[in-house]
Amino acid sequence: MRRPSTLTAYAFLYLVFLYLPVLFLPLFSFNSGTIVAFPIKGWTLDWYRKLGEQDTLIQALWNSLGVGTVVALLSTAMGLFAARAFVRYRFRGQRAAEGLVMLPLVIPGIIVASSMLVLFLFIGLKPSLLTVVLGHTFLALPFSVSILKSAFDDFDASLEEASYDLGVGVFDTFRRVTLPVVSPGIVASLLVTFTVSFDEFVLAFFLSGNQPTLPVYIWSQIRFPAKLPNVLALGSILLLSSVLLLVLAEYFRRRSSASGVQ
């Protein structure tokens, strides 16, 4: 029985490797010294207090929230239809279509970013939050499709058939039977796609023009050592909110699986 125990030890070490680097950001965001190194000089909340005074930061936050919301709605709407098509219906070219929708996951970021910049300028769209929305929706779509596919997987099709047999129309059946059952999946997809957009940097860097999103703003601050504590405080808030959103998403995703079984 020695093998499992070394393996377990390795697993816990691996968790430390995964979590420790990320935890240094919040740790040093409370450091009163401006250099990120041990020993920690003292504890302070000043860096967090100063965040609210920065207008460009607040503007970037609003940009990110706006982009994230629109991206979440667009990609979840398209993902909802596509996921339903992929799970419920069989048609020629289905596997190719499913593969195509997953493609944004594996194209290198720099190629997506540079080629979209060229496309948008070619058709006369100046880099702005609109082009960021279009790009992020592309990136978020595979996430919403795969989440919603598993939501529909767990959905018993005979419920819909029963509704049709009882004379309920297509739209009403979707609204009153399908939607309530897959709604936790929809919420999970909205949360995940929002976070994908909220955290994304490279595409936004290329496509945002002079309307920076929050990661683009952080990038512009990283170069200045004097701004470091600010970045740490802001980064810690972002880390915490991303994790909270996704734990919430996971909760809804689980609920969607659970309700499908009933």
Place this chain on the structure above:
Amino acid sequence: MGVWVIFRSEASRGYTLSAPATAYVGFLVAAPLLILIAYSFWTQTYVTLDKTPTLKNYSDAFADPLVRHLMLRSIWIAGAVTAVTVALAYPIAYFIAMKARKKTIWLLLITIPFWSSYLLRVFAWKLILGFNGVMNSALLMLGLIDEPLDFLLYNEFAVVLTLAHAWAPFAILPIYVSLQKIDPSLLEAATDLGNSPFQRFMRVTLPLTIPGIIAACLIIFIPTVGDYVTPALVGGSDGKMIANLIQVQFGAANNWPLGATLSLIAMLSVGFVAIVFVITATRLGRRIR
């Protein structure tokens, strides 16, 4: 309700419902690619774009030793990242699939850090590995070293370490799925036939997880070749990759045709390496079996 008659057949419903998503992704893959190809045959002097088709960008790119150097280094670094990440991840996937009691908790624990901003995770490594950074200061404080180590940041090592951290779940999940699929009776049969646990692993478990390993390698290798953030933040001048050069063409150098050409060359190189890899790995997998 008359409109719905056309949507009666299963297939047409499938097409209609999946059309928005596939059309959107299809358009945003194909259209930029076509324009990128067009741009790669054009030339640009300062702000004027000359649309006379020419192969000048390609001959420039292939003649430039910097391009060749950065392309080869990107592929080498991506290969190293892939190997390190998969090697570190395999035991974890094995642990979760075969040994762990609370599988879902472990899977959740593994994926949570991935959901934090990629930019911030890379930035965290920059702070950790820096000359006056977290690691050096901690080691100094503990008295393990007398002066800061200067080989931690701004080199290929930093890039590989940072990306092995960033890609962890992408390696663990596909391998985990392929381990889950193994029929336990195969393992029992191997034991009954007198295989030691090690032999059983090499003859049954490992060959059956080759599809998972291939998937993990592709998911990591392809995006890594074109990674911009990590080489820019922790790579220094020794760790720069092709994406950094492409960004310069679209930014400061303002030579979009050359940038487009480099993007295409990068894409083709990645595709070529990936195809060669899949073929070799599949053959190798058959031979073990």
